[in-house]
Amino acid sequence: MEKGSLVVVSGFSGAGKGTLMNNLLSKYNNYALSVSATTRSPRPGEKDGVSYFFKTVEEFETMIDQDELVEYAKYVGNYYGTPKAFVEKKLQEGKDVLLEIEIQGALKIKKKFPDALLIFITPPSAEELRSRLVGRGTETLDVVNQRLTRAITESEGVEAYDYILINDDIDTCTEKLHNLIRASHDRACAHLNIIEIIRKDLRRIEYVK
Amino acid sequence: MEKGSLVVVSGFSGAGKGTLMNNLLSKYNNYALSVSATTRSPRPGEKDGVSYFFKTVEEFETMIDQDELVEYAKYVGNYYGTPKAFVEKKLQEGKDVLLEIEIQGALKIKKKFPDALLIFITPPSAEELRSRLVGRGTETLDVVNQRLTRAITESEGVEAYDYILINDDIDTCTEKLHNLIRASHDRACAHLNIIEIIRKDLRRIEYVK
Numbered sequence: 001m002e003k004g005s006l007v008v009v010s011g012f013s014g015a016g017k018g019t020l021m022n023n024l025l026s027k028y029n030n031y032a033l034s035v036s037a038t039t040r041s042p043r044p045g046e047k048d049g050v051s052y053f054f055k056t057v058e059e060f061e062t063m064i065d066q067d068e069l070v071e072y073a074k075y076v077g078n079y080y081g082t083p084k085a086f087v088e089k090k091l092q093e094g095k096d097v098l099l100e101i102e103i104q105g106a107l108k109i110k111k112k113f114p115d116a117l118l119i120f121i122t123p124p125s126a127e128e129l130r131s132r133l134v135g136r137g138t139e140t141l142d143v144v145n146q147r148l149t150r151a152i153t154e155s156e157g158v159e160a161y162d163y164i165l166i167n168d169d170i171d172t173c174t175e176k177l178h179n180l181i182r183a184s185h186d187r188a189c190a191h192l193n194i195i196e197i198i199r200k201d202l203r204r205i206e207y208v209k
Numbered sequence: 210m211e212k213g214s215l216v217v218v219s220g221f222s223g224a225g226k227g228t229l230m231n232n233l234l235s236k237y238n239n240y241a242l243s244v245s246a247t248t249r250s251p252r253p254g255e256k257d258g259v260s261y262f263f264k265t266v267e268e269f270e271t272m273i274d275q276d277e278l279v280e281y282a283k284y285v286g287n288y289y290g291t292p293k294a295f296v297e298k299k300l301q302e303g304k305d306v307l308l309e310i311e312i313q314g315a316l317k318i319k320k321k322f323p324d325a326l327l328i329f330i331t332p333p334s335a336e337e338l339r340s341r342l343v344g345r346g347t348e349t350l351d352v353v354n355q356r357l358t359r360a361i362t363e364s365e366g367v368e369a370y371d372y373i374l375i376n377d378d379i380d381t382c383t384e385k386l387h388n389l390i391r392a393s394h395d396r397a398c399a400h401l402n403i404i405e406i407i408r409k410d411l412r413r414i415e416y417v418k
Contacts, residue, residue: 126410152411155404164400183389191373195364201335202361
């Protein structure tokens, strides 16, 4: 069984990361979503174990102590982290594991999983970013403004990413994301063993007479 | 106009590189083939200016002297080289330029064009490689044996490549090749300017009141 790729998706708030990942999960059967643990409160409609594992601060700190997280970080006063066992199980099953986190967490992942694919999603412009954040309608204007200010710094470190996708059309962007994840299965590191086998066999082969 | 990608295709003799590249050229309109210059004799059916620019040794050495080649090498007693002007013109026109050369030439290209995409094509097995070389029927058995022996070394340096494609089905392999070339247009290095523009605009934007 070919092992799956670990795919880390980051991007500006309001870039459409959630929709993209839902599209992949509903259109194709090669994906598994990494469910994060968090201490923040559920938004309307969010379900425990699906959107996030919602934890108390005490529960989360126990997970930290027991080394059950690939990475974790504090963001706007709340803990967010990636449970380790789930990710490794799905990769072994051949699933491409989708993991949505901000850049600092992503860079920690990359150190532990050097073959992880890092993808940053951006709207085509700052104005588009602003109108999407307002359009969502679930946040107060203060929070929207706070996020816009934060956006200036939330792309710091993006130079270390493998790909930047511009989400100006959700269907086009979904297909691009799918294609580059599938392409990652043919990165040289994944197939060097086949070249080695061919070299060995060529030394053994009975040449035509 | 978005600049094209420089795509270097290498692989074992008999791996099917030529067919793959012809498929891309006939199915899609984003490709241009880099035509190499060589001093070897034309095979039946090969046309000057299409398959290769066929040159005398004297002509080729003049091109070397006048720095008109991106790279050149001697292989089985003949010169092979990549005329520079053609490649740069097509990249500027937005074409993805396909360039078929062996690994040592490819590594020279990578030094001059760090964003070049290096792709190695391999048959699924050594036995398959042998039967394809025999099947072509245009070479003497001595030449086939010489190539099989050479194949052992002709994958040396493949670790520096971006992708290794296993050509066990020509249509599947063509699609994979096309997809990963299209994906290369979204590599982070290609879009860092957009992130920079968004950051600047966010500092200027009039936030919602």
